[in-house]
Amino acid sequence: MTAGRLLAVTLTVAALAVLPAPPPAHADDRAVVATTPADGAALAAPPATLVLRTGGWPDPDLSHVTVQSDAGTTVDAGDMRVDSPRSLLLPIRLSGPGTFTAVYHVELRDGREGSGVVRFSVGTGIAPPTPSVPAGATGGHEHGIDGLSAVLLTVDLLVLAGALLMLVLRPRPGTPPADRPRWRLDDTS
Template identity: 45%
Template sequence: MSAGRRTLAVATALASVGIAVAVGAVARQSDAEPARVLAVTPADGAALATTPDEVTLQLSTGADPVLSHVTVRDSAGATVNDGRVSTDGQRGLRQPVRLARPGDYSVAYHITFTNGQDDTGVLRFSVGTGVAPRSTGQIPDAITDAADHAHGVDPVGATLLVVDGLVLLAVLVLLLRPARRRRPSGPSTTPTVDPPTQARTGPPASGRRGRTPSEPSRD
């Protein structure tokens, strides 16, 4: 196969693999059931008499606690999280909190589910005030800073990277491998050369030049 045809074949294979992986990833996410947060405790608008030590979320499917964020803030906007979010059963998450004083609190969450989908939401509750929380404006996002936003590599993205790396390696091997020279199909024969005819030099073996029939005898 010539270098041009080989390059075209490799490029076609690379495009086919990329399309197949992309279609598979899209189908994986589209076929999955819609994932969402079913309930949050404390609930939105709740007026609590006692201080909770955690906020829990009930989910429709499993979630990744490393890629999920739940941020609880007091009325001044300070974060009152007491540790990282963790799983609570097969379909739940829990965020420990430390509430120092009565007042209104807000919860913002950004949940990343194991099927690749996500869900976000905000809510408010009060503690020790005896009244429902007041709406004091927009609740900040669940992600507080760049360090909390370091999600790492998404599983689907990691799969795509691995596949692309393997295909790229195969392409490099094929392109760097020298093309084999085609050998003739028939058996090879070495042409024979006749030895050159040796030129005769010197007088005849008899030592005398022969006569022609028309030449008279000198005897």
Template identity: 40%
Template sequence: MASEAADRLPAVVHAAATGRWRVRFAVAAAAVVGLLAGAAGSAWADDNRVYADPPAGAVLSKAPTGVTLAFAHDVQPELSHVAVFDRDGSEIGDGTYSQPASDRVHLPVTIDQDGDYTVAYHVTFPDGTSTTDAYRFSVGTGVPPVALDAATRQASTDAVARHAHQIDGLSATLLVLDGLVLCAVLGLLWLRPRDGRPMSFRPRDSGPTPDGGDPDRP
């Protein structure tokens, strides 16, 4: 029995080594995929808005000519979007929003009716994180705006998030390159030496054939 156990020992060691290699492979693959996902997508950060004009809940007697938002970090304008909606859900932005400073955005608006107005924004920062939110202000009513219900808030933020997440040609190219890098890394991991021997695509020598011949000879 001791002889049989000794004979099985190499197979047990090989199985354990193979199992450890598979675990390392899975961990490395998961790490690479996580990095790729982090680069391709944007994580949702906490709201970094530090200033708004008009501010949330403002009661205005005169209609503003624009909405300005400032954030705690610089803003990537090509990946961000701001919109202002009237009570019917129609956008009232008067042109494309601008970036008067690296950490703020401005959207000109034309408001010719009294009522509540909703500001929605989705802003992306240089580190890939982003923030999205919505708030209201009122014009000419003399009372605070009606609080945003969940459905209206969701619809408003969804509208700006869809607009901001349109993939441009450069982003698509970077995604393809990231995928190629992932494939290369996984390929190198797959071809790395196992059990101290380099990988080979040749079938493993299984020992002499039953008749005592060489298995590598025809």
């Protein structure tokens, strides 16, 4: 194999290695498939927990949810935890009747993620109004690549390209020294 072909194959393999893999096919591609209480529920008694049922294995370290009253008071009563292989549970403590809003961002271990808003009422006898933030909105909350990570990734790729180039251009084993190219900084010829 010539050096040019080896370089082309190496660069193709390196490019394919950094491309993201397509997400796996699932019966339900949504990260969150149901909530308890459900969006729009009018409950007579306050729930002790908010449960997010997921379409895969949730990652509790990368997922978060908060529940607030219409007055803006956070009613979370503990840390979110995995309740079963496909659900997250957040303990909540509601002090009285009212309308409550849960905002969540869930990441699954297969890379899928989802965010949304769930509104429910307790003790009012009427369903809560439609959320002012559409389901799926992030509310200014993103998990993108930060600038430092992007710079470090670029440096890593440049170092990899340099190492591959050095491997391709190195003298072949068994090549006599007279046939090897001589590169010198002070060579004027």
